[in-house]
Amino acid sequence: MALKASPSEQALLLDLQALDTRLAQINHRAKSLGQHAVVQKMTAERSALNSALAEVNGNLEDAELELGRVESDVAIVEARIKRDDDRLQITSSVKDVQALEQELASLRKRRSDLEEIELTVMERVEEQSSVVRQAQSAVDDLQARIAEVEAERDVELGTIGVERTNVEANRAAVAEKVPADLLALYEKTRARYGTGASHLRGGVSGANGVRLNENDMVAIRSAAPDEVLMCPDSFAILVRTDESGLG
Numbered sequence: 001m002a003l004k005a006s007p008s009e010q011a012l013l014l015d016l017q018a019l020d021t022r023l024a025q026i027n028h029r030a031k032s033l034g035q036h037a038v039v040q041k042m043t044a045e046r047s048a049l050n051s052a053l054a055e056v057n058g059n060l061e062d063a064e065l066e067l068g069r070v071e072s073d074v075a076i077v078e079a080r081i082k083r084d085d086d087r088l089q090i091t092s093s094v095k096d097v098q099a100l101e102q103e104l105a106s107l108r109k110r111r112s113d114l115e116e117i118e119l120t121v122m123e124r125v126e127e128q129s130s131v132v133r134q135a136q137s138a139v140d141d142l143q144a145r146i147a148e149v150e151a152e153r154d155v156e157l158g159t160i161g162v163e164r165t166n167v168e169a170n171r172a173a174v175a176e177k178v179p180a181d182l183l184a185l186y187e188k189t190r191a192r193y194g195t196g197a198s199h200l201r202g203g204v205s206g207a208n209g210v211r212l213n214e215n216d217m218v219a220i221r222s223a224a225p226d227e228v229l230m231c232p233d234s235f236a237i238l239v240r241t242d243e244s245g246l247g
Contacts, residue, residue, distance in 0.1 A: 005182045009179055009182060013182070013196065013197035014199050016171065020196065026163055029160060039149050042149070046146065053139055056135050060125065063125045077110050080107055087100055189237060195234055196237060198234050199243075200231075201243045203245045205234055207236045216232050221246050
């Protein structure tokens with residue numbers, strides 16, 4: 001059985017379609033904001049900077065570990081020097097004195113060598129620390145720029161969201177006036193073909209801008225005003241008005 005709805009009820013579908021078209025435009029605008037691409041690009045840059053930061057942090061940690069080992073070696077040598085010095089002060093054996101003095105000379109040479117190594121490693125630690133600070137600063141600066149762009153994006157999305165909410169409210173108000181079976185057909189058609197209702201104006205289907213052939217127009221003219229028709233080209237619900245050119 002063909003679906004029936006009054007011409008005025010069918011005409012509501014044109015308002016509904018206009019609002020759905022507006023919502024699609026709003027959603028497209030939200031997805032197409034320039035800030036999305038900028039944030040995506042900067043996020044990729046941040047990932048690269050974070051990788052570089054991780055690498056230089058690793059270099060710094062290696063240098064600090066090496067410095068720790070050298071400092072430990074220095075501490076061990078100094079402890080042995082102190083021990084031998086203490087023993088030298090209390091020994092009365094000439095042989096022991098000679099042995100301790102030789103060992104002390106060797107230990108002091110070892111300490112001197114280690115202190116030179118320690119100085120070199122300390123310089124490397126300072127260099128790597130500087131590199132890390134620069135890398136971290138680059139990451140922080142980029143993150144700040146990302147936050148600025150995201151804030152700009154969020155402001156625009158907020159404005160768009162308000163507009164979307166208003167349009168959705170208007171759509172809900174219109175949809176309430178449409179009979180349930182007609183609304184269900186509209187929603188099903190729109191989901192399947194992208195357009196739920198098409199205005200027939202001057203023999204042209206508004207959904208795709210195609211002029212209907214004469215055979216189709218004859219069938220449309222012979223249909224009752226309350227009969228719900230489908231556009232033979234766009235497959236949307238064909239809404240007839242005084243502008244349809246059916247007289």
